[in-house]
Amino acid sequence: GIFLIVACQEKRVIINYPTTDLSAENMVPLPLKITPTNSAFGLDKNTAIYTSNDSGFEQVGSFLSNKISTKINLEVPVNTVNNIEKAKIIYINKTDSLELKSKEAYQMYITQDSIIINAKTAAGAFRGIQTLRQIIPEESNDTLTTHKMWLVPSGKILDQPNYEYRGAMLDVARHFFSVGDVKKYLDVLAYYKFNALHLHLTDDQGWRIEIKSWPKLTEIGASTEVGGGPGGFYTQEDFKEIVRYATERHITIVPEIDMPGHTNAATVAYPQLNGNGKTPKVYTGMRVGFSTFDTNKDIVYAFVDDVVREISAISPGLYFHLGGDESHVTKKKDFKKFILKVSKIVESHGKTPIGWDEIATTDISSNAVAQFWRSEKNANLALDKGMKIILSPAKKAYLDMKYDTLSKHGLTWATYIPVDSAYIWTPETFVKNLPKAQVLGIEAPLWSETISNIEELEYLAFPRIIGYSELNWTIKENRNWENYKNRLANQAPYLDRMNVKYYPTKLIDWK
Numbered sequence: 001g002i003f004l005i006v007a008c009q010e011k012r013v014i015i016n017y018p019t020t021d022l023s024a025e026n027m028v029p030l031p032l033k034i035t036p037t038n039s040a041f042g043l044d045k046n047t048a049i050y051t052s053n054d055s056g057f058e059q060v061g062s063f064l065s066n067k068i069s070t071k072i073n074l075e076v077p078v079n080t081v082n083n084i085e086k087a088k089i090i091y092i093n094k095t096d097s098l099e100l101k102s103k104e105a106y107q108m109y110i111t112q113d114s115i116i117i118n119a120k121t122a123a124g125a126f127r128g129i130q131t132l133r134q135i136i137p138e139e140s141n142d143t144l145t146t147h148k149m150w151l152v153p154s155g156k157i158l159d160q161p162n163y164e165y166r167g168a169m170l171d172v173a174r175h176f177f178s179v180g181d182v183k184k185y186l187d188v189l190a191y192y193k194f195n196a197l198h199l200h201l202t203d204d205q206g207w208r209i210e211i212k213s214w215p216k217l218t219e220i221g222a223s224t225e226v227g228g229g230p231g232g233f234y235t236q237e238d239f240k241e242i243v244r245y246a247t248e249r250h251i252t253i254v255p256e257i258d259m260p261g262h263t264n265a266a267t268v269a270y271p272q273l274n275g276n277g278k279t280p281k282v283y284t285g286m287r288v289g290f291s292t293f294d295t296n297k298d299i300v301y302a303f304v305d306d307v308v309r310e311i312s313a314i315s316p317g318l319y320f321h322l323g324g325d326e327s328h329v330t331k332k333k334d335f336k337k338f339i340l341k342v343s344k345i346v347e348s349h350g351k352t353p354i355g356w357d358e359i360a361t362t363d364i365s366s367n368a369v370a371q372f373w374r375s376e377k378n379a380n381l382a383l384d385k386g387m388k389i390i391l392s393p394a395k396k397a398y399l400d401m402k403y404d405t406l407s408k409h410g411l412t413w414a415t416y417i418p419v420d421s422a423y424i425w426t427p428e429t430f431v432k433n434l435p436k437a438q439v440l441g442i443e444a445p446l447w448s449e450t451i452s453n454i455e456e457l458e459y460l461a462f463p464r465i466i467g468y469s470e471l472n473w474t475i476k477e478n479r480n481w482e483n484y485k486n487r488l489a490n491q492a493p494y495l496d497r498m499n500v501k502y503y504p505t506k507l508i509d510w511k
């Protein structure tokens with residue numbers, strides 16, 4: 001009997017954890033509040049994940065387990081350990097704490113014995129585990145025990161988003177990007193707490209989504225891209241797979257069909273839709289503003305209804321983006337009529353319309369959202385009408401602008417955007433008299449005239465987009481370039497592990 005007790009007690013090894021500091025050095029975006037307690041949770045082979053009995057929370061637990069496995073090659077079981085007293089647990093709990101002020105808020109308590117993540121929703125828990133992923137060290141400490149142990153610094157984190165809509169946009173029309181490319185982008189966006197990916201699915205140079213009732217859109221309209229490459233498109237099954245993958249990461253896909261301008265590819269496939277008085281020809285250049293639908297034909301609205309219905313049926317998100325930019329050859333009164341009618345079609349399929357800032361010049365309902373990209377005047381029109389706006393000012397948030405004169409890809413029409421300039425601005429006051437309640441958040445568009453593969457996409461997107469994650473998530477009072485700079489430098493091991501070919505700007509002292 002005595003021997004047995006001794007044997008059992010020997011299992012309870014007391015570990016003197018070294019003093020660790022739950023500093024933010026590896027965290028982007030910066031959380032709202034961090035309180036270090038200078039000890040550590042030893043993540044090791046005795047650790048298990050336990051979640052609330054809720055399928056969304058269970059999925060978050062499995063997601064975390066997978067990511068721990070790929071980062072440090074440690075298998076952490078989820079909701080399966082019988083001997084729960086013996087294990088060190090990472091709990092992922094659904095709670096209704098009053099301290100959680102938004103559905104994506106979370107609390108994290110890290111002690112020597114456990115890590116507890118509390119959230120109201122699975123989305124909140126998902127944001128929380130991104131923070132945890134960031135503070136699990138790359139290297140184990142092999143001196144404390146006979147097995148490997150990764151020391152997660154102890155303390156408390158309270159966190160919630162600054163803006164509710166934290167978006168990126170990818171133009172798959174000027175150049176096509178595969179489902180695999182989009183998934184890789186989604187993986188990294190999720191790590192930085194983005195929650196929306198807007199796909200610009202159509203433009204003059206290509207139509208990229210299968211519409212079963214209008215098959216020539218992809219049979220003909222998908223076979224071109226800028227520069228004469230082969231183009232491509234998503235079948236509806238492909239699109240569903242993108243949506244599924246995004247949903248697993250609590251990211252909404254916002255589909256865009258750009259109209260009435262930017263429609264050359266559609267009118268090449270179906271010339272009866274064309275309204276610019278010319279015979280449509282395939283276009284693989286980079287000009288804008290020469291195409292339009294015929295806004296006075298019933299067939300055009302029947303077409304739009306079919307397209308919006310088919311896409312809405314496979315898009316669970318709240319929004320449908322109807323474009324509306326640069327319709328330079330559509331008469332003003334025709335543009336107004338078209339946007340109003342199309343916005344009603346969008347609403348009839350249960351979606352909230354988003355459009356580029358030009359839609360604020362029409363009588364569109366104040367439920368629609370205007371995406372400010374160029375015209376502050378239009379942004380103010382939208383605000384006066386009580387519309388909500390998304391901030392994508394080209395001078396600050398366009399990922400297709402060159403970093404500097406040496407940049408390999410990108411355009412310069414708005415300006416150059418080096419990595420510091422992308423971060424150092426205040427979205428809260430960027431537009432005059434901007435009521436915070438009317439701002440959904442920032443979206444960073446990546447137009448693809450000058451990029452045709454994932455490496456080039458990554459060159460323009462990274463590292464600038466990581467800065468937008470912080471502008472979107474972190475309150476103004478907690479943002480600071482000098483501090484951010486160091487935390488960005490510490491993202492290099494993650495980006496390298498993900499094989500993200502970021503632009504290694506000299507402004508950052510990369511780790």
Ligand code: TNX
Binds near residue numbers: 356449
């Ligand atoms: C303007 S931004 C456009 C796009 C181009 C982009 C290039 C916007 C709503 N329209 O059609 O791709 O500039 O930067």
